[in-house]
Amino acid sequence: MALSPKSKTVVQAASLVVVMGSLAWASVPFYDWFCRVTGFGGTTGVSTVAPDQVLDQTIIVRFDASKDRDMPWEFKPVERQMEIRIGETGLAFYEAYNPTDRVVAGTASYNVTPYEAGGFFSKIQCFCFEQQVLQPGERVLMPVTFYVDPEIVTDRDGQYVKQITLSYTFYETELPAEQAALDVAAPGADTTLN
Numbered sequence: 001m002a003l004s005p006k007s008k009t010v011v012q013a014a015s016l017v018v019v020m021g022s023l024a025w026a027s028v029p030f031y032d033w034f035c036r037v038t039g040f041g042g043t044t045g046v047s048t049v050a051p052d053q054v055l056d057q058t059i060i061v062r063f064d065a066s067k068d069r070d071m072p073w074e075f076k077p078v079e080r081q082m083e084i085r086i087g088e089t090g091l092a093f094y095e096a097y098n099p100t101d102r103v104v105a106g107t108a109s110y111n112v113t114p115y116e117a118g119g120f121f122s123k124i125q126c127f128c129f130e131q132q133v134l135q136p137g138e139r140v141l142m143p144v145t146f147y148v149d150p151e152i153v154t155d156r157d158g159q160y161v162k163q164i165t166l167s168y169t170f171y172e173t174e175l176p177a178e179q180a181a182l183d184v185a186a187p188g189a190d191t192t193l194n
Contacts, residue, residue: 046122046123046124046129047122047123047124047147048124049124050087050088050089050124050147051087051147051149051150053087053150054085054086054087054088054150055085055086055087055150055153056085057085057086057153058083058084058085058086059083059084059085059086059148059152059161059162059163059164060081060082060083060162060163060164061081061082061083061084061090061092061146061148061163061164061165061166062080062081062163062164062165062166063077063079063080063081063092063094063165063166064077064165064166064167064168065077065094065167065168065169065170066167066168066169066170067169067170067171068169068170068171068172070171070172071104071106071170071171071172072098072099072100072104072172073096073097073098073099073104073106073134073170074095074096074097074099075094075095075096075097075168075170076094076095077092077093077094077095078092078093078094078095078141079092079093084147084148086148086149086150086152086153087147087148087149087150088147089124089145089146089147090145090146090147091143091144091145092143092144092146092166093141093142093143093144094127094141094142094144094168095139095140095141095142096132096134096139096140096142096170097134097138097139097140098134098135098136098137098138098139099137100136101136101137102136103133103134103135103136103175104133104134104172105131105132105133105134105172105173105174105175105176106131106132106133106134106170106171106172106173107128107131107132107170107171107173108127108128108132108168108169108170108171109128109168109169109171110126110128110166110167110168110169111167112164112165112166112167113164113165113167114161114164116155116157116158116160116161117148117152117158117161117164119149119155119158120148120149120151120152120155120158120161121146121147121148121149121164121166122146122147122148122149123144123145123146124145124146124147125143125144125145126143126144126145126146127142127143127144128144128168131173131176132170133175133176144166146166148164
């Protein structure tokens with residue numbers, strides 16, 4: 001049975017919608033993977049160990065902190081910048097403070113600038129790898145361990161980078177289920193049902 005021209009057009013249009021929807025759905029994980037692999041858009045790498053090679057050449061790493069307008073925490077770097085040798089492991093701290101009378105959870109997004117440095121800046125450990133939960137009035141120091149890959153000095157664009165800025169932005173997120181249950185069961189919590 002042959003399809004009429006109208007039916008054929010409808011089938012083709014529906015097929016096009018399905019294909020475009022599938023491509024849109026796959027584009028987000030593909031873009032995330034692409035950024036992590038290439039450092040595109042200032043996305044940093046993640047490593048378990050620092051490189052074996054440490055150069056005599058140094059680079060300045062600056063630290064920046066911001067927060068979403070709805071995030072009630074205070075958040076700032078402890079040091080504004082440090083000078084480290086390329087390939088050397090650096091350790092920096094950020095400070096977060098919850099001035100509210102409630103438990104607040106947060107997650108940090110991050111990037112580096114200039115974007116050319118993204119593929120050469122790697123974190124070994126970072127508070128940004130997992131959700132942070134601060135109790136009312138709690139102040140914490142959160143570490144980030146990192147290095148700048150020695151390959152930056154031979155890269156066509158990276159060799160001109162003399163300063164890298166590591167930026168974090170904190171966003172309030174839902175409390176983990178365990179913490180939310182503790183908050184409900186806490187003394188003084190309103191457990192009446194309406």
